[in-house]
Amino acid sequence: MTAFSGLSGQLSSPLVPLAAVDWHAAFFMLFAALACACAVAVVLADSVVRMAFYLVLSLGATAGLFFLAGAEFVGAMQLMIYVGGTLVLLVFGVMLTAQAPFVAIKPSTGDKLLAGMVGAALLAVLLQAAFRVEEWRRPAVAAATAPAPTATPLGMALLGMRVDDPAPGSTGVRSGYLLPFEIVSVHLLVVLVGAAYLARAKRRRTPRAIDVAASAVPTVERSARPSSSALISGGRP
Amino acid sequence: MNQAFFLPCAAGLLSAPVGVAHYLVVGAILFTAGVVCMVLKRNALGVLMGIELVLNGANVNFVAFSSPELRGPGAASLGLDGQAIALFVILLAAAEAAVALAITLNFYNNHATVDVDRAEELKG
Numbered sequence: 401m402t403a404f405s406g407l408s409g410q411l412s413s414p415l416v417p418l419a420a421v422d423w424h425a426a427f428f429m430l431f432a433a434l435a436c437a438c439a440v441a442v443v444l445a446d447s448v449v450r451m452a453f454y455l456v457l458s459l460g461a462t463a464g465l466f467f468l469a470g471a472e473f474v475g476a477m478q479l480m481i482y483v484g485g486t487l488v489l490l491v492f493g494v495m496l497t498a499q500a501p502f503v504a505i506k507p508s509t510g511d512k513l514l515a516g517m518v519g520a521a522l523l524a525v526l527l528q529a530a531f532r533v534e535e536w537r538r539p540a541v542a543a544a545t546a547p548a549p550t551a552t553p554l555g556m557a558l559l560g561m562r563v564d565d566p567a568p569g570s571t572g573v574r575s576g577y578l579l580p581f582e583i584v585s586v587h588l589l590v591v592l593v594g595a596a597y598l599a600r601a602k603r604r605r606t607p608r609a610i611d612v613a614a615s616a617v618p619t620v621e622r623s624a625r626p627s628s629s630a631l632i633s634g635g636r637p
Numbered sequence: 638m639n640q641a642f643f644l645p646c647a648a649g650l651l652s653a654p655v656g657v658a659h660y661l662v663v664g665a666i667l668f669t670a671g672v673v674c675m676v677l678k679r680n681a682l683g684v685l686m687g688i689e690l691v692l693n694g695a696n697v698n699f700v701a702f703s704s705p706e707l708r709g710p711g712a713a714s715l716g717l718d719g720q721a722i723a724l725f726v727i728l729l730a731a732a733e734a735a736v737a738l739a740i741t742l743n744f745y746n747n748h749a750t751v752d753v754d755r756a757e758e759l760k761g
Binding site for chain 1: 655658660667669670672676677678679682683697706724725729738740752
């Protein structure tokens with residue numbers, strides 16, 4: 401500890417003193433710039449795979465913002481569910497659907513222009529709303545104490561018990577989130593069963609469009625590699 | 638509002654300590670990028686990624702409003718409610734992504750493309 405502080409003091413003494421750096425603001429700027437730049441890159445990228453990669457970076461940087469705001473449980477959930485789960489799902493979707501002519505489907509220039517104007521107008525409205533309230537712009541007091549961990553109060557609240565401090569001025573019974581938790585869990589179960597039902601490989605009476613497209617290519621190429629329909633349906637006849 | 642109000646606020650964000658307005662700006666940019674991604678991409682997976690960005694921008698705002706450290710002294714905050722809402726949004730986004738990907742796979746199996754402009758059987 402002392403060796404580290406001495407080393408850091410030695411390194412930074414000619415330039416900015418290390419103690420004067422607001423690390424919270426510095427890391428906020430880093431994560432915010434990463435999140436915003438990668439979100440814009442998702443819009444600008446043409447390839448689906450690159451879009452997925454930029455989306456991973458943007459969502460991960462947002463998890464860093466959650467940690468900085470004192471919501472470490474939500475940040476961990478963001479990393480596990482979004483970056484770990486949803487993105488794996490998306491990449492599987494890319495692998496199952498992307499073929500060479502379909503990877504980059506470009507919008508027309510007029511569409512791009514129109515979308516840019518709509519986006520700029522929407523951003524201007526949202527930013528003005530963000531700056532409108534004086535209380536939101538007021539610089540926060542420097543937090544002398546570390547924020548209280550929120551994982552335990554959040555977990556207890558999901559079980560129906562509130563152990564966190566009540567908001568100033570609030571009285572009466574505060575309810576937990578047991579019922580929404582149950583609703584969401586049943587919802588997830590139904591949704592995943594439904595997704596598995598929707599995405600299953602079906603036996604078909606009429607030839608699919610993908611088979612028609614595959615039969616249009618020369619037979620030499622078809623015999624060289626198995627057709628994609630055989631891969632999707634698991635090799636069933 | 639006019640630029641005389643807008644520009645000093647944007648410049649003051651860089652010097653002021655981090656507050657709710659900083660997070661709101663990040664959330665606004667993520668939301669706008671998501672909306673533009675949704676309306677611009679013709680790839681169904683690109684539309685899905687736009688939806689994820691929109692939900693993520695909303696989550697940034699929820700978490701920022703729930704944090705008492707980002708507010709001025711004495712100001713009310715959402716407290717634990719904002720974080721719980723953010724959790725539910727994340728879970729429902731995962732469910733939505735699963736169903737939407739299943740629909741996309743089905744669409745790809747039937748049409749041999751993921752171009753959403755080709756889905757026009759229901760057009761009146």
